[in-house]
Amino acid sequence: MAKRTLSRAARSPFAAEVCAATSEAAGFAAWLHTDMHDTGTARAYYRLAIDAARKADHALLAAYMIGSLASFEIEGDDAELGIVLLADARRRLGDHPPPTASAWLSSIEALGHAAAQDASNAMAALYEAEQAVQRAERATAPPWPWVFPFDQPKLAGYRALVMVRLGRHQEAVSAFAESLAAAQPAIKQRAVLMTEIATAWRIAGEYDEAFRLAGEALTVGVTHHSERVIQRARRFRRDYAGPITHHVRAFDDRLRATLV
Template identity: 45%
Template sequence: MQHEAEVREASRRGDYGKVIELVRKDRRMTQTQLGQALGLSQPAISRLEKRGTGTYQTNVLVSAAAHLDITPDLVGLSGDRPKPQARDDDDMHRRALLGGAIAAAAAPALAALPTTADASSGQAAALRLSTTAYRRLDGSTPSQNLEDAVRAHLRLIQATARTADDEHRMRLAAVGSEAASLSGWLAWDMGNHGSARARYGAAVNAARSAGDPLLTAYQVGSLASFEAHAGNGVQALNLTGRARRALRGRSPAVADAWLSSIEALGHAAAGDRRSADKALVRSRKAAEGLLEQEAPPPWPWVFSFTAEKVAAHRVTCGAWLGLPDWVLSDDVGALATGHAKQRALLLLDIAAGHLAAGRVEGAFAVATRALEAGLKYRSGRIVERARALRRSLALSSPPRVVRDFDERLHGVYL
C-alpha cells in the first residue's frame, strides 16, 4: 500500500476518515464511486473523510472498511483500542455484532438490523446475519447452489419460532419474512414462478405476523415487482397500493422512491406509457432527495435507492413499451447499479431497445454478454429472457452475431 505509514498514523490518532481517504486513493477510486457503493452521496463521503477524530457512525465505517478491504482494527472496529464514538441513534447491538472479520463480511447489510429489541435476542440477530450473508452471496453464486441452504435456514427460523415466547416469536417472524423473500428471489432466478410467488406470499404473511408495517410494505412491494416482471401489470399496481396502505401514511423517502419505481413497472406492463413516465418522475425526485442523507436506509432496505436504480427501472419500462429512446438514454446510468445477474437482465433490456431501433447486430452483441452471465451463474431467468429476445426477431437470413447467439443457446437447459 502506497500510503501504509500514513494510514497507520491516522488510525493511531483516531482519524478514521483519513484512513478511508488514503486507502480509497490507493484503490484509485473516486469519492463518487465509493459513495455509490455505500449508498451515500459524494458530499457525504467528503464529510466522512474530513471528520478527523470526531464522531463516526459505526455501520458506515464497517461498510467502507469492507468495500475498501481495510482491516477492521484500522478504523477502530476491533482490537484493544477504543471504539469510535457512535451517534445517539446508532443501536448498541450493532457494536456487539460488528467486531472482527464477521463485521467485514456482513458490512453492507448490518445497517439493516432494525431495533434494539434484537440486542436481547441473540438467536434472532444471529439468524438475520445468516440471511444477509446469503443475500450477499446471491450476487456471485448460482441460485441452485444457495437454494437448499436458504430453505434449510428458513426451516431453522420457523423451528426456533415455534418454541419461542410471544415477543420473541414476533421478532423471529420478521427474520423469517426476510429469509422467505430471499427464497422467493432464488426461485424466480431459477425460473420457477410458482414457487417464487408462494414464497413471496409467505414473506408477506410473516411480515404481518411480525406486526411491522414497513417490513410488510417491503414484502408486498417485492411481490408487486415480481408480478410486474411476470406481465401482470394490474395485479402489480394493486399490490403497490396495498404496500402504501400498509405504511399508514408514514412512508420514508426510500419507500416512496422504490414503490414509485415499481408502480412504473406495473404501468409499463399494462402498456400505459404516460402513467409509467409520471411514476418514474416521482421516483427520481424522491431518490434525488435521498442523496443529501448520510444515514443508512431504514431496515429492511439494505442499500439506498439511488438515481441509478431509477434509471434501471426506466430502461426496463422502455424495453417493455418498445421505446428505444428511454432505453438508450439511461443505459449507462442503469448499469452502474446491481450485481452481475441484475446487470445481465438490464443488458437484455438494453438489447431490446437496440432491436426496437433496428440495430440488430448491436442488440445481439449486447445480448450475448448477458447470455454469458446467465450461463455462468446458471440463471434460468436470464436464459429465458434471452430466448424471448431471440423469438422477437424474425429474419430469414440473420447476421453472424445472431447465428452465434443461437449456437450458444442450443442445448442449454436451465
C-alpha cells in the same frame, strides 16, 4: 430453519423479532427460486414472507415484501396484478412513508404501467419516484429493510427499463449508461440488464449489437446456472421478428445448446 425457530418461539416474548427474521429469510428464498425460474415455489415463499411480516406487526417490512412480490409479478408479465399489489403496499405505509420506500414503490409502479403500455401513468410514477429520491437524499439513512439508499443511478436503471417497454430506445440507452456509469450491479443482474439493453438496440434496428449483448447475457446465464437469465434470453429471441443474420443463427445455436 427459520420456520422451525418461529414455531418454537411463537409464544415467547421474541416472537415478533423471529417473525421479522423469518420474513427476510423467506424473501431471500423467493429471490433464489426466481433466479432458478421456479416461479411457483418463489411465489409461495413470497406469500410466507408477507405473512411473517404481518405477524411481526412491521408495516414497512410487509410493504417491502408485497412490493417485491409486485415486482416479481410484473416481471412475469402480470402487470395488472403487480399494480394492485403496489396499491396494497402503499396503504400499509400510511400517509407519511419514508422517501426511500416511496421512490422504490413508484419506480416499480412505473415499470408496471410501462409493461401495460400506459405511458402517461408510467411517466407520472417516474416523476413521483424522482421527487421521492430527492427527499431521500436529505435523509440520514434508508430505513430497514432497505440496506442501501435508493439513489439517482438506481432510478436511472428503472427509467431505462420503463423506456424499453415503451419502445423509446434512445432514452433507454441513455438511462442505462447513466445507471451503469455510477454503479456496477452483481453479475447476474448485469446480465438481466444486458438483455434489456439488447432489446433497446433491437428496437432501434441495430440487430447485430442487440444479439451480441444478448449472447453475452446468455453466456453469464449458462456459466452461473441462472435459469432466470436464460429465460430472459429466450424471451428476447421470441420477441425478435427481424432478418435471420449470422449473429441470429449463432445465437439460436447457443440457445438450443442450453436445452440438451
